[in-house]
Amino acid sequence: MLMIGSGIACLLVGVIIGCFFYHRTELPMSHVIHQQMMEQSLQRIMYDLNKENMRAHLKVYTSKQRLSGTEDVKELVRLISQQWRDNGLDKVMVTPYDVLLSFPNISNPNKVEILGTNGNIIFSAASKEKPLDESGELADIIPLYSAYAPAGIAEGDLVYVNYGRIEDFQYLKYNLSIDLTNKIIIARYGKLYRGDKVLNAQHFNCSGIILYRDPANSNLGEMEDTYPNSWWMPDTGVQRGSIGSDADFLTPLYPAKDYAHRLDMNEVVNIKIPCQPISYGDALHFLRELGGVDAPEDWQGKLPIRYKIGPGFSNKSIKVRLTVNNYLKVETVENVIGIISGNVEPDRYVLLGNHHDAWAFGAIDPLSGTAALTEITRVIGKMKQEGIRPRRTIIFCTWGGEEFGLLGSTEWVEEYMKVLYERAVAYINVDYAVDYIDTLVAGTSPLLHDPLYQAAKMVPNPDPTSSYKTLYDVWNKVNPGNGTGEPSVYYSLGSGSDMATFYQRAGVPSIDMWYTFDHKRWDLLSFPLYHSAYETFHMYETFIDPSFNYTLGMARLWGVMSWKIADETVFSFDVRRYAKAISDFLESLKTKYGTEWKKHNINIAALESASMNLTTAAQKFHEHVQTIDRENSLAVRMANDKMIQLERAFIDPEGLPERPFYKHVIFAPSKFDSYKDNTFPGIVDTMYEIQYNSASIWDQLKQQVYVSTYTIQSAANTLDPVGFQ
Amino acid sequence: MLMIGSGIACLLVGVIIGCFFYHRTELPMSHVIHQQMMEQSLQRIMYDLNKENMRAHLKVYTSKQRLSGTEDVKELVRLISQQWRDNGLDKVMVTPYDVLLSFPNISNPNKVEILGTNGNIIFSAASKEKPLDESGELADIIPLYSAYAPAGIAEGDLVYVNYGRIEDFQYLKYNLSIDLTNKIIIARYGKLYRGDKVLNAQHFNCSGIILYRDPANSNLGEMEDTYPNSWWMPDTGVQRGSIGSDADFLTPLYPAKDYAHRLDMNEVVNIKIPCQPISYGDALHFLRELGGVDAPEDWQGKLPIRYKIGPGFSNKSIKVRLTVNNYLKVETVENVIGIISGNVEPDRYVLLGNHHDAWAFGAIDPLSGTAALTEITRVIGKMKQEGIRPRRTIIFCTWGGEEFGLLGSTEWVEEYMKVLYERAVAYINVDYAVDYIDTLVAGTSPLLHDPLYQAAKMVPNPDPTSSYKTLYDVWNKVNPGNGTGEPSVYYSLGSGSDMATFYQRAGVPSIDMWYTFDHKRWDLLSFPLYHSAYETFHMYETFIDPSFNYTLGMARLWGVMSWKIADETVFSFDVRRYAKAISDFLESLKTKYGTEWKKHNINIAALESASMNLTTAAQKFHEHVQTIDRENSLAVRMANDKMIQLERAFIDPEGLPERPFYKHVIFAPSKFDSYKDNTFPGIVDTMYEIQYNSASIWDQLKQQVYVSTYTIQSAANTLDPVGFQ
Secondary structure, eight states: HHHHHHHHHHHHHHHHHHHHHHHHHHHHHHHHHHHHHHHHEEEEEEHHOHHHHHHHHHHHHHTTTOOTTSSSHHHHHHHHHHHHTTTTSSEEEEEEEEEEEEEEEEEEEOEEEEETSSSSSSEOOSSSSSOOOOOOOGGOOOOOOTTTTTTTEEEEEEEEEETHHHHHIIIIIIIIIOOOOOOHHHHHHHHOHHHHHHHHHHTTSEEEEEEEEOOOGOEEESSTTTTTTTSSSTOOOOOOOOOOOOOOOSSTSSOTTTTOOOTTTTTOOOOOSSSEEEOOHHHHHHTTTTSSSEEEEEGGGSSSOOOOOBBSSTHHHHHHHEEEEEEEEEEEEEEEEEEEEEESSSEEEEEEEEOOOSSSOOOOTTHHHHHHHHHHHHHHHHHHTTTOOEEEEEEEEEEEEEETTTTHHHHHHHHHHHHHHHEEEEEEESSBBBSSSSEEEEEEEEGOOOHHHHHHHSBBOTTSSSOOOBHHHHHHHBBSSSSSSSBBOOOOOOOSSHHHHHHHHHHOOOEEEEEEEEEETOOOOTTTTTTTTTTOHHIIIIITTTTHHHHHHHHHHHHHHHHHHHOSOOOOHHHHHHHHHHHHHHHHHHHHHHHHHTTTOOHHHHHHHHHHHHHHHHHHHHHHHHOOTTTTTHHHHHHHHHHHHHOOOBBOTTTTTTTTOBSSSEEEEETEEEEEESHEEEHHHHHHHHSSOOOHHHHHHHHHHHHHHHHHHHHHHSSSSSSOO | HHHHHHHHHHHHHHHHHHHHHHHHHHHHHHHHHHHHHHHHHHHHHHHHHHHHHHHHHHHHHHHSSSOTTTTTHHHHHHHHHHHHTTOOOSEEEEEEEEEEEEEEETSOOOEEEEOOTTTEEEEEEEEEEEOSSOGGGGOOOOOOOEETTEEEEEEEEEEEEETHHHHHHHIIIIIIIOOOOOEEEEEEEBBOHHHHHHHHHHTTTTTTEEEEEEEGGOOOSSSSOOTTTTSSOOTTTOOOEOOSOOOOOOSSSOOOOOOOOOOTTTTOOOOSEEEEOOHHHHHHHHHHHHOBBOGGGOOOOOSOOOOOSSSSSSSSSSSOOOOOOOOEEEEEEEEEEEEEEOSEEEEEEEEEEEOOOOOSOTTTTHHHHHHHHHHHHHHHHHHHHOOOOOSSSEEEEEEEETTTSSSSHHHHHHHHHHHHHHHEEEEESSOOSSOSSSSEEEOOOOOHHHHHHHHHHHSSSTTTTOOOOHHHHHHHSSSBBBSSSSSBBBBOOOOSSSSHHHHHTTOOOOEEEEEEEEEETSOOSSSSTTTTTTHHHHIIIIIOOTTHHHHHHHHHHHHHHHHHHHHHSSSOOHHHHHHHHHHHHHHHHHHHHHHHHTTTOOOOHHHHHHHHOOOOHHHHHHHHHHHOOOOOOOHHHHHHHHHHHHHHHOOOOOOOOOBOOOOSSSEETTTEEEEEEEEEEHHHHHHHHHHHHHHOOOOHHHHHHHOOOOOOOHHHHSSSSSSSO
């Protein structure tokens, strides 16, 4: 009896100890286990990614021209979506949107000609690139054009305008007193977005614009040592591209679904003058005939002539004629969206994005990225089939219509704006994977700065012979930050690729990254064969990444970083990065404009004070994050929510002045150059207008300083435990 | 040894059982316990609320005029904030905003006069109400005015325009061919927001407008049986009020903080003609002199005359002169904000709101509500001091500047927009508590429909002698829904009180409610003494709620509902209510406009299809909610988030056509009457313009149908487990 009694007593004591023990240890153990499992998953992704698969994908993907709106790009979409389905994703959707595209007239190509006295054609620029390698399809290459340039004819005198920046036009008009009205302009690519060159030409009443890429900006090797013997642009190569920057023309701000109400396609495009791109070989024929004064030294290109300005040729009786026969058409662009649902927080998303449409074969841009993405779906799809899922949902996206103005991603973000705004954690864009093998370049939201570094430290240097062991190490060597001891990143994500709508409108922390050349060595806006028909698989395999080690490195970085953000308990974002970015930039603004602002009573003190509040809140929040019980999934979620809300706090539904598409108050493309990125865009663009256009818009500046102050203070509130500082 | 051995064995078995037992049962028990504790808290709130405290508060609060911008309202703010602090809230903040107010010139009051042939004054309307009860301060009553009416003089012929609706003006212009240009208009209060009457008069080129409240709309008793002998309006009483509807004139869309950039106060107010309110006793002097034809039968009021239209008096040589000396001034309005932090999810908020500024003594509007709110802070503050906190944060708000255009609440919501948009669960507004004792009236987001019913079923009928046991029962008796078997509620929350900015701009599910008269018995837009100087404590205690039982009932309903939403595990919102509201309203739109829409190719099918998707998603979500493990706090949070995101999904950052302040696509005030509420406002307002103004804006209608379709489909996505249907 006693024995039974003490047995029962022992049992009871045991129960109590058990309760206590279980309660105290079960959950902490689960966190440790989860961390270990996550590390295993990351290694799994790293080593399962197979570069030969990527090579094979790239070969197939680049076997035809993948221009939006064509049957060949639809075929690619069917292929990719089938591959992703085969790879075992939970759900693969093809999401079509009918949007406004622009095409050249194949039977009546555009012409850029020199006309003699009686209208005879003295010279005519090529309407297609000349085939230079064994890619048979180059014979069927789509004629050259600038998408969204309207049909029309311009005839008259030519003027050379350097890069076509506002200051270039102003130099012609004010320093050289050249009447630009009805002149045809020839501008070299570089420095700013090509569409902004056209808008500038329009603004100065020019009648047409010819674009070319000077060898000074595309061939830094010997003149004869060009593609197909190197990666440098030959004199027959042409950069294609769109000139219709925010190209959601028919359904601005809303998704182009079948039920959409569309604007009139004949009234929406803001490009009003004909425009056509030509090769530098052909441009030479025009430039060498120019009369007028010599162009300034920094306007001189690398063609074997002394560049002159015009207007007109030295032989006044010969003229230029620009004939554009492009047409607009509503066509379907399609995205492929693949989903792996998270097993703990399915309503939180990490997105990987790339586009698949190209101007021609697109071996670098974009299909090197697409090949990597499909290979990532294979590895993660296989893990899922083995029961390994991330905590949060991973969404793979390959976009259509990017080249025409980010159309596929913009329409998709517009369609799913509400859920993305509420739930997306990060969007990681790889427009293309590799254009050269020197270093990583990355633009990032300050929030994703640390996750990017962490992933880069995990990935081996793609060059196994290097003494730099990781991708991070070589990045930090070739592309170091300015005195930070860390690799360089830039924060202001422009509108150059599909992260734009995610970041600028939905406030989703984003990254855009690729492997590239050392820009200190070669001062080029893009790789030499960019957007030309010579961007072939042969070119990629011969001159860019023969081993596919760098393509693999990018896939590893992309996959590892995405899985980590999707699977880690508390996000490894450091909110202090954001506070510091803002405070640093304010300091530089003050240095630049402080005196003038004082004169005009600009309330910079309030802006600084809000920035200090954010710094304090960020530090406090950072300390709080260290103390979170990782077992308390609700506490984890609450802390994580505050981090993603920090980015959302910078989104102003009212948008920037005259630009409702751009709602991020801290970072946005410049209003005057879609490739250039501004911090505090509302303030900086206004100052640009005040300084360059002598606009007296100090009230607008005051409003922008006010809105910025308010926004930063709001951001500080989002980090507060309750939210009302 | 054996004994020790078996003891250890028992102990180990016990540990294992303990682990198992603890894991299986600890959490379910906690949920049950939490439910029981919550029920106890609700009963505690119910029975601790003390009506005599409310009586005492009301007496003090109404002891002076509480006009915004005056020292007396600042004194009230100091008092309330001190009371709330004394009541033990975690944090009490006074949040000041400098906004544009409008005041009468006290030394040179506004005048409404009849002039004789040689300019002699035949009659002059009173510039203040005559004191009728023992409230001594009535002698110092602030002169009558319409806030934001500009200073100016109008002189000329009078025209009677009934309620001043668009159709009333159109009747004069088109049916009676009266030239309204430069006429002074006299309009009776009622049917639509007074500011919209003024805008209509402006639109028809009138030179000034006189407002009065006809006895037909304010005295349904015997003519002599009026205040101070009853609650009916006497012939000396005047309804004051603002005519500047969206009155955030200086800092639209952003908070009026000290660092704000303000617009020029001389350029922002959209009211351009003088306006002044008078009593019906004084109005009689003007109306009985009118010449012209008889007014139609439904234009006849209850004054002892035959109402005529004019223009002008039957004696053509006498005229009307309207002199307004109001001035604009930037003044501080202050809110009192009190916070009790939640103990599980401090980053989720339930807000209780009421305003404290009044046109005069404000015994009903708003201070009956303020008295109730302060008493609620006492009870909940005491619970907190005893360690009883709700799961989520409760925020008590009493707003300043409401009467001038919801200024205090609008600026506060603007300041904290980011956190409110992300985190607020519900905003429950009681502008005032009681204006009569027949029944509850409530407007609600469909999401809060069920919580409102649940709370009303818990609160005893304020009339203890009634056979209807609960507030719900008597509400269902006096004010039943149309064939639903449930009490009537309305869904479309207008801009009549402080829920407007919460609901229309931040998408926070909101309620507006008060105890009132049976509107079937008395067809009045508001209680008779509304906005007059006779709204005194004496009046409230004598004619409205002598026992304070009804004030108590409202405090109970408000407190219990708020605590329940703040403390319940899974919200008791029923998303199917929203889906049904939308589908019902679509049906009625189709009945009304179907034929015409077909003719104009309006894509109503897509809208209906989106609505069906929402219905399906809501049903699925509702079933999912039943299966949620109440112990899994993360799963609970995820489900709750989807419910509050449903309301957010209806917020379009781009706003309604020409109205960036109104962003709720499903419910908004009518563009043509701020008191009237529209479902699908973008569609209905456009149809109104097409029908009444013969506007040919079918493209705008198509756009609004498109935006509505997209928005409803988005809402369906927010209820999906992942979010991409």
